Amino acid sequence: MKSLTKTVLFLLTILLTSVSSFAQPEILNQDTMRLSLSAAVDLAVKQNQQLQSVQMDEEINQFKIKEIKSGALPQITGDANYNDNFSRASQILPGEVFGQPGTSIAVKFGTRYQFGTGLQLKQTIFSPSINTGLKAAKESQGYYALNTFKTKEDLIYEVVNVYMQLEMTEKQKELIVGNIERMKKLVQITDAQFKEGIIKKVDVDQLRVNYTNLRTQLSTTNNTHTIIKWFKTFDECRCIYTGCYYE
Structure with a gap:
């Protein structure tokens, strides 16, 4: 039973x-x-x-x-960046440089927008x-x-x-x-x-x-x-x- x-x-x-x-x-x-x-x-x-x-x-x-x-496979990493230099420093130059004698002109140097990219490849040979x-x-x-x-x-x-x-x-x-x-x-x-x-x-x-x-x-x-x-x-x-x- x-x-x-x-x-x-x-x-x-x-x-x-x-x-x-x-x-x-x-x-x-x-x-x-x-x-x-x-x-x-x-x-x-x-x-x-x-x-x-x-x-x-x-x-x-x-x-x-x-x-x-997957840890032994090639590892690819990438990055990108973007900058807006809206407040660039100004420098005063004499007006003669620009054909305006007797004056002073403020000039900003460099670029306002900057782009950058990067790519990195890693391969583990032995672990x-x-x-x-x-x-x-x-x-x-x-x-x-x-x-x-x-x-x-x-x-x-x-x-x-x-x-x-x-x-x-x-x-x-x-x-x-x-x-x-x-x-x-x-x-x-x-x-x-x-x-x-x-x-x-x-x-x-x-x-x-x-x-x-x-x-x-x-x-x-x-x-x-x-x-x-x-x-x-x-x-x-x-x-x-x-x-x-x-x-």
Whole structure:
């Protein structure tokens, strides 16, 4: 029963991270959900938060590698400036210079508007810090890629395991119900035979014990379905397993 509880809780984790997908017409139709094993796996891979987290870590490390590499690329810097010398100093010159003898004329030297631009190119030939950082980032990339692969494989395994357990539970219920019907008829027959003195009471009692055991097994299986039905109390998940069928 503990194993079943863990299975159901794992399924809930997957489903609660996949709520938005259940509203799609191809998956949910009124109160019945058609979900194949491959669709369940695809849904979990797309929506599982743990897998998304490790994938993000891998992407962040890839960006770090690009950032470190950019430090070794040529660095170009440029600047521009503009000055307006509207209050230039004036100097008094004799008017004879300008053909106006006997006068003094104020003259401003230099230009009022000045423009300037600059361009600088830098290239790192060798940097121990860049080389060390790049080597460490590349080595860690293998770890992140392996972690993503392992997390995805573990997730797929768990989804398949849950899927198969649910399938087996349904088949087990059908089998037990059939056995109960057959055992019930057999008990009725043996009762009649006992009354006729054909068989002993111990034979009838043994069949009744078997019949009781089957009903206990059915009760356990029904409890499994009751737990699964519990998912239906979530508004986000209209139908999880009970009342649904898998193709």
